[in-house]
Amino acid sequence: MRETENLIVGLGIAGINLCHQLEKTGKSFLVVDNCPTNSASLIAGGIYNPVVFKRKLKSWKADELVPSLVESYTELDERLGINSLLHPFPILKPISSKDEVHEWHQVIAEGRLSPFVESIEERKPTGPFTDEVIASVTIKSAGFVRIENLLLAYRKYLKQKGFLIKKALDYSKLKLKESEIEYEDVKAERIIFSEGRYISENPFFNWVPFKPTKGQILTVKAHDSLSADRIYNQQFLLFPTEEKNIFKLGATYEWNVLDEVPTKEATEELLSKAKKTLNVSFEVVEEKAAIRPTVVDRRPVIGVHPEHKYLFLFNGMGTKGVMIAPYFAKQLVDFIYNDGELDAEANLNRFLRRHYKKD
Ligand SMILES: Cc1cc2nc3c(=O)[nH]c(=O)nc-3n(C[C@H](O)[C@H](O)[C@H](O)COP(=O)(O)OP(=O)(O)OC[C@H]3O[C@@H](n4cnc5c(N)ncnc54)[C@H](O)[C@@H]3O)c2cc1C
Numbered sequence: 337m338r339e340t341e342n343l344i345v346g347l348g349i350a351g352i353n354l355c356h357q358l359e360k361t362g363k364s365f366l367v368v369d370n371c372p373t374n375s376a377s378l379i380a381g382g383i384y385n386p387v388v389f390k391r392k393l394k395s396w397k398a399d400e401l402v403p404s405l406v407e408s409y410t411e412l413d414e415r416l417g418i419n420s421l422l423h424p425f426p427i428l429k430p431i432s433s434k435d436e437v438h439e440w441h442q443v444i445a446e447g448r449l450s451p452f453v454e455s456i457e458e459r460k461p462t463g464p465f466t467d468e469v470i471a472s473v474t475i476k477s478a479g480f481v482r483i484e485n486l487l488l489a490y491r492k493y494l495k496q497k498g499f500l501i502k503k504a505l506d507y508s509k510l511k512l513k514e515s516e517i518e519y520e521d522v523k524a525e526r527i528i529f530s531e532g533r534y535i536s537e538n539p540f541f542n543w544v545p546f547k548p549t550k551g552q553i554l555t556v557k558a559h560d561s562l563s564a565d566r567i568y569n570q571q572f573l574l575f576p577t578e579e580k581n582i583f584k585l586g587a588t589y590e591w592n593v594l595d596e597v598p599t600k601e602a603t604e605e606l607l608s609k610a611k612k613t614l615n616v617s618f619e620v621v622e623e624k625a626a627i628r629p630t631v632v633d634r635r636p637v638i639g640v641h642p643e644h645k646y647l648f649l650f651n652g653m654g655t656k657g658v659m660i661a662p663y664f665a666k667q668l669v670d671f672i673y674n675d676g677e678l679d680a681e682a683n684l685n686r687f688l689r690r691h692y693k694k695d
Pocket residue numbers: 345346347348349350351368369370371372375376377378379380381382383384503504505506530531532533534550551552553586587588624625626627628629651652653654655656657658659
């Protein structure tokens with residue numbers, strides 16, 4: 337029997353951040369993950385943005401989440417020796433109506449988005465923008481994390497340490513004992529599930545109300561000159577890859593068809609949104625789609641099972657796994673080991689009354 341304190345199921349952005357916090361605090365763990373070639377984390381843009389443009393508000397808990405993510409991904413970068421995982425890039429948000437210019441002036445005057453947005457540029461920004469664009473704001477403390485690089489490097493790291501069990505966990509083989517759990521040849525003090533959208537197959541937590549969202553992202557080649565020193569955000573996100581003139585363009589939102597198949601319609605949607613703002617001709621190099629694990633109230637869902645005290649959940653990263661996972665992984669580890677508190681908005685308990693039925 338292999339003995340460990342924590343058995344983690346699922347190695348995406350959520351699982352990696354959990355492992356990282358456990359390792360930092362000197363706690364032992366093993367991970368079961370089937371290492372797919374496509375998943376939300378593998379294709380995620382990796383963007384973190386402390387501002388919700390639609391409502392011109394700070395993103396939920398942005399003041400706490402941004403410093404936490406910068407710390408965690410910098411540490412992971414050092415641990416894995418990836419060198420350049422985290423890219424703090426400004427987000428340029430083009431503005432195309434006078435009303436919107438006025439609204440932004442108000443937001444800035446009230447300091448609602450401080451320190452992330454401090455001013456508005458009332459002219460067309462330099463670059464290949466269409467005549468629709470009349471002004472812009474720039475968001476500071478934003479950027480992106482090269483999540484695919486992180487995930488592939490982290491799988492390798494765990495494999496070298498002998499911490500990765502590469503297979504799909506069969507829930508029916510899980511044995512819940514008096515004071516521990518057993519899974520095949522592993523004995524653990526607890527199991528933490530972070531299977532993303534596959535929570536629907538987890539018999540212990542499939543009652544948690546998720547509303548998964550399919551998303552598509554493109555890799556495109558820009559045939560016209562386009563600065564690679566920022567993220568463009570205007571109902572689409574466009575940001576540079578490590579290759580010259582090659583950018584990522586994302587992402588779509590689809591709630592009805594939940595497969596991982598890229599569609600022509602989604603590609604067209606992304607290209608036509610980009611075309612409205614940028615006078616750039618793009619060639620599609622690659623199309624990818626996956627499912628985001630989104631909860632009905634769009635908050636993460638973490639905590640302990642109401643009846644089985646050795647079963648934990650770390651999921652619901654939704655559209656913002658990059659920002660949310662570092663802060664809440666720390667919180668969950670603190671909850672488990674130091675009796676720390678869970679944020680009420682993220683705590684699994686919020687769904688107990690309406691959604692959990694005792695066996
Ligand atoms: C197109 C697109 C663009 C996105 N862009 C961004 C972005 O720019 N910024 C951002 O913050 N977020 C973005 N997201 C959202 C982000 O991808 C998610 O928040 C995040 O990836 C969720 O991570 P996760 O670890 O919870 O789930 P996943 O990435 O799905 O990982 C779960 C893992 O668990 C494994 N697993 C499941 N069940 C089992 C089992 N029984 N046994 C073993 N293994 C199992 C899965 O195979 C997988 O490896 C994007 C998503 C999409 C689809």
